[in-house]
Amino acid sequence: MNATASDTLDLDALVQQAAESFGQAATPADLENAKARFLGKSGHVTALMKGLAQLSVDEKKTRGAAINVAKQAIEAALTARRQALADADLERQLQAEALDVTLPGRQRGQGGLHPISLAWERIEQIFGSMGFDVADGPEIESDWFNFTALGNPPNHPARSMQDTFYVDMSDDEGHPYCLRTHTSPMQIRYATAHARKHAAALARGDMPEVRVIAPGRTYRVDNDATHSPMFHQVEGLWLGENVSFKDLKVTYLNFCKAFFETDDLILRFRPSYFPFTEPSAEIDIQFQTGPLAGHWLEVSGSGQVHPQVVRNMGLDPEKYIGFAFGSGIDRLAMLRYGVNDLRLFFEGDVRFLGQFR
Numbered sequence: 001m002n003a004t005a006s007d008t009l010d011l012d013a014l015v016q017q018a019a020e021s022f023g024q025a026a027t028p029a030d031l032e033n034a035k036a037r038f039l040g041k042s043g044h045v046t047a048l049m050k051g052l053a054q055l056s057v058d059e060k061k062t063r064g065a066a067i068n069v070a071k072q073a074i075e076a077a078l079t080a081r082r083q084a085l086a087d088a089d090l091e092r093q094l095q096a097e098a099l100d101v102t103l104p105g106r107q108r109g110q111g112g113l114h115p116i117s118l119a120w121e122r123i124e125q126i127f128g129s130m131g132f133d134v135a136d137g138p139e140i141e142s143d144w145f146n147f148t149a150l151g152n153p154p155n156h157p158a159r160s161m162q163d164t165f166y167v168d169m170s171d172d173e174g175h176p177y178c179l180r181t182h183t184s185p186m187q188i189r190y191a192t193a194h195a196r197k198h199a200a201a202l203a204r205g206d207m208p209e210v211r212v213i214a215p216g217r218t219y220r221v222d223n224d225a226t227h228s229p230m231f232h233q234v235e236g237l238w239l240g241e242n243v244s245f246k247d248l249k250v251t252y253l254n255f256c257k258a259f260f261e262t263d264d265l266i267l268r269f270r271p272s273y274f275p276f277t278e279p280s281a282e283i284d285i286q287f288q289t290g291p292l293a294g295h296w297l298e299v300s301g302s303g304q305v306h307p308q309v310v311r312n313m314g315l316d317p318e319k320y321i322g323f324a325f326g327s328g329i330d331r332l333a334m335l336r337y338g339v340n341d342l343r344l345f346f347e348g349d350v351r352f353l354g355q356f357r
């Protein structure tokens with residue numbers, strides 16, 4: 001049997017058919033299946049090859065060559081389709097991962113200080129500029145410094161003004177430890193250390209004045225919109241031979257003007273009671289302009305240091321006199337930044353905290 005024109009036609013049709021099947025394959029897996037149908041072990045091309053066995057040597061040559069041409073054409077169609085599918089896949093991937101190289105780079109968010117820290121720093125800076133030292137002391141404090149030395153002995157009813165958390169530990173003299181309810185124990189700690197440090201001058205009668213602030217964390221059993229179990233106070237103490245309430249008023253008013261950055265501010269003392277000052281007063285301020293204008297706002301406890309407290313500092317109350325105050329840093333920060341709920345300061349929401357600079 002001779003290789004005829006119709007045989008060639010069959011082969012062309014087969015190539016055509018293969019190209020169509022490959023063209024319809026939508027995925028590489030479809031394409032491999034189509035490939036098997038034409039080029040696989042039991043595929044059409046292999047069957048044609050097997051058919052050669054029946055032919056004469058001459059026929060084998062021409063028919064074999066023709067089948068080979070067809071096979072190469074089918075393989076070329078397969079390769080082309082593989083490439084087309086791979087290109088399409090890459091294109092899809094590029095679309096999906098589209099990258100706009102003209103966008104600005106991502107920046108690391110800028111951190112900032114917590115509003116309480118900002119207020120705290122302002123307080124230190126302002127009192128520092130008025131000649132006040134800045135001191136720091138323990139938050140777990142002995143009952144002696146927190147209460148007793150401040151004229152507040154065990155079972156004194158004034159202790160109930162400041163309920164606190166006790167720690168299962170005592171100091172060397174058996175005074176139990178508690179979380180300090182105010183920064184006032186720093187009055188005793190600082191003045192005692194000051195008197196010791198200046199013992200020679202004290203003996204000569206020319207000890208430098210005690211002028212200090214002690215900001216820090218304080219604790220009470222309290223929790224509402226204006227009280228948190230942990231809060232911040234700043235203690236102030238100014239003791240000398242001739243320090244009066246007038247000095248307290250000038251100092252505190254100047255502090256407020258600097259802290260709130262306004263001169264439109266008045267201050268009043270309102271009689272009060274603390275076991276460690278006599279007389280005692282609450283300090284109220286009133287803005288004359290702005291959203292809080294016309295309201296008296298309580299910002300601090302204060303008073304003339306009680307003679308017994310001066311004695312507990314190792315100083316002679318006949319010679320040394322002065323004043324102390326204790327202000328809520330959180331309260332000052334709320335007023336300065338216009339925040340109406342203290343708890344916002346402690347929830348850690350950066351959308352809130354990020355607003356203060």
Ligand code: PHE
Pocket residue numbers: 181182183184274277280300301302303324325326327
């Ligand atoms: N320690 C007082 C309080 O926390 C405030 C105060 C301090 C009052 C100093 C007088 C003098 O309420």
